[in-house]
Amino acid sequence: MFSRLAKLMSGSTEPSLAADLYQQRLAxxxxxxxxxxxxxxxxxxxxxxxxxxxxxxxxxxxxxxxxGYVLLTNGMSEQRMPGVRGDAKRRVELMWYVREPTPDVCDNLRWLANLPFIDTTWFGFGHRVALPRPPVAGTDFQTFLFLTPIIGPDKCIAETLEIAGDPVEILTVNLISHQELALIKRRGLDPFLDLLDENDYPPIFDPARKSYV
Structure with missing residues (x-):
């Protein structure tokens, strides 16, 4: 029992314990x-x-x-992300609001969930992942932006998840344009969030959405 707890505290889990945690998250x-x-x-x-x-x-x-659908990863938080700074949470699961759970959407979501452990990095509120080409058919946007849920049930999930005393962050996946990314780099995240409110940013990912900048 002690060895299982030690592995959990260090950020890794045995298969049997991982299965228990998987079911706990799903519940x-x-x-x-x-x-x-x-x-x-x-x-x-x-x-x-x-x-x-x-x-x-x-x-x-x-x-x-x-x-539409709420897509949620289950397993990313089994391992602490490397190099987390400050008060940011060390474990994360990703959420994406989509019209349909198509293969390209699911493939991108799983790829994002693995990326911190491949590139030795971490994700938090406001972080971006820029790509050389659009990741999903029907859109010109090439940058993923991570925010936190604002819908009640999704916020409740984020407030409840925990592993070995580590709170688990829920980050929502959003795609933004080159111009919107430039605005964030130039002026910070808050002016862009104001634009989302002003334009009634749809909760469900719309590949045909026009840039707000």
Whole structure:
């Protein structure tokens, strides 16, 4: 038991304990989002599954519907990200709001979830990952931006997740344009977040979204 705890505290887990933590995370996800409609399992040694939870993004108090999916990784937080600075959280799971859980969306989400451990880096609020080409069909945007959830159930998940005393951050995945990235680099993140509010930034990823800059 002591050896299992020591491995957990150091940032790695035995397979049996990892399976327990996997189920614990899934139970927390399901307590807020219901059962996933799809789960995309990973056969790699660092197992990062992706769960797709159906959601109508129009609040219950409003008319109409806007159906899509909440995608959530399950497994990224098994390992502490290297080099985390300051008060940032050392463990993360990623969330992406999409219309459909297509293979290219899921592949990109899993790739992002593995990236900190491949490049010896870490993700936090406001961090970006710039790519040489658009990662998803139908968009010209090439930069991923990580924010934190603002929707109630998703915030609750972020407040509940924990491994060995480490709180687990939930970061939402967003794609932004070259011009929007330049604005963030020039003026900081807050002016861009103001633009999102002013333009009623849609919660569900829209590959055809026009740049706000």
């Amino acid at each position: 927390i996800y399901e307590s807020e989002l219901g059962e996933p409609e799809h789960s995309f399992t990973d056969s790699a040694e660092r197992r990062i599954d992706i769960h797709a939870f159906g959601r109508d993004f129009v609040p219950a108090c409003q008319e109409g519907s806007d159906e």
